Amino acid sequence: MQATKYISSTQNSLVKKVLLLREKSRERKKTGLFVLEGLREIEIANNANYHIDTILYCQEILENSDILQSFNANQLISVSGEVYKKMAYRDSTEGIIAIAKAKDHELSSLAFETKNPLILIAEAPEKPGNIGALLRTADAANLDAVLIANPKTDLYNPNIIRSSVGCVFSREVKMGSTTEIISYLKREGFQIFCAALSASKDYTTVDFKEPTAIVVGTEHSGLSTEWLNNASQNIIIPMEGAIDSMNVSVSAAILIFEAKRQRKINK
Template identity: 45%
Template structure:
């Protein structure tokens, strides 16, 4: 098999364009996954992988990876060149081009016992990835992203989630369509505004089905959500602080809601 030795190679240029340009990812319906763990999670979640780039001489023990490589067009890249195209510093030796999914609300399979998270206008890929790690650990039923300010398939979101971003059923929609969807399914909508009449997050019962709605660090939730909320919750903070990281706030609420509804799995430890 021919080994690519230059970043000027056309296939590498096309791949790097998907890395760097959100517009290209959306236009082509393709995105980049780097790392064995991340690719395994994508395969388990039925993502279609269209091409692999492997560092010369690398081999894998995972059966899913081996089968995928054997049945997918693969390009081998010389070691020094591979380091130049990799955005990871951890020595990953495999990159895949994958096909995007549609992420429509109608694809979500929810029940009367569902607990989901809605994040409005997330803008930092790293925080999105961290949220998905928490959501995957807690086995959240779904995440809905409303009015996003960043591309869902940003490589930094995938990297910071360690591939957990592929595990959680996800929909991406406008605020109005999200609320309509939730109301039709009789979801309680619990928001996170800092208001005098807010209920403390740890003194609330989180009746299911419910959606925990969280805004970005920079802007918080828009006033749109104050008009549709079933209840507003607050996480107490020191007077010297005015915000909590999106993924941290989500984690606090998620695990409190799980605890109150006895959804914690017994005998499960880190």
């Protein structure tokens, strides 16, 4: 498949649009568009039924052009090496960038394909690297959803897309306030297991086999009292060294895969 258009000027209006979408959360929210970069990320987004508006690629850099066959000629724009380097966000680049439409992340649109869902909830995560790592874990465990309570970071921040290696697209991700999410969980009959230091049980002693929400907070302040007061049970990963906690994404992974282990035995 060949592009119908070629851009050689870094002053082109579409190039400026890509830069604006990449750098400004306000622009992403206003337009409902975002930028993603890289073969794997674009392929995952496309397979997850994200609408890809435009593909910009540099023939000089793109080693595998097979992905272009997934799009029609009107979606494809070839660009010069200079233009591509102007638009590219990552240091190591693969020669392909897409403009795509954001999905609906409202809690009200959440639906499950299973009657016994296992979900992860992160309250007020700020660091894109941690959010990306949580999404990678959720993908690895094939979780039914990831909910972000009191979000502080734009989900389509390029650092989240990069650190999640595209897993931001492969999972069902919804957002809402802590109060809204707790109300939803109770209404839908979820067990709520909050990772916390106080009033907690060893995570290996609780039963994750029913519809379950595993809730983690920030490394700095943990979970809010609203979560702790509404938990079915607070749980803890016993520490045997000098510190009392681990990176939030590591902790979440341990808890999630214990739940997966229990559910596998229960089959």
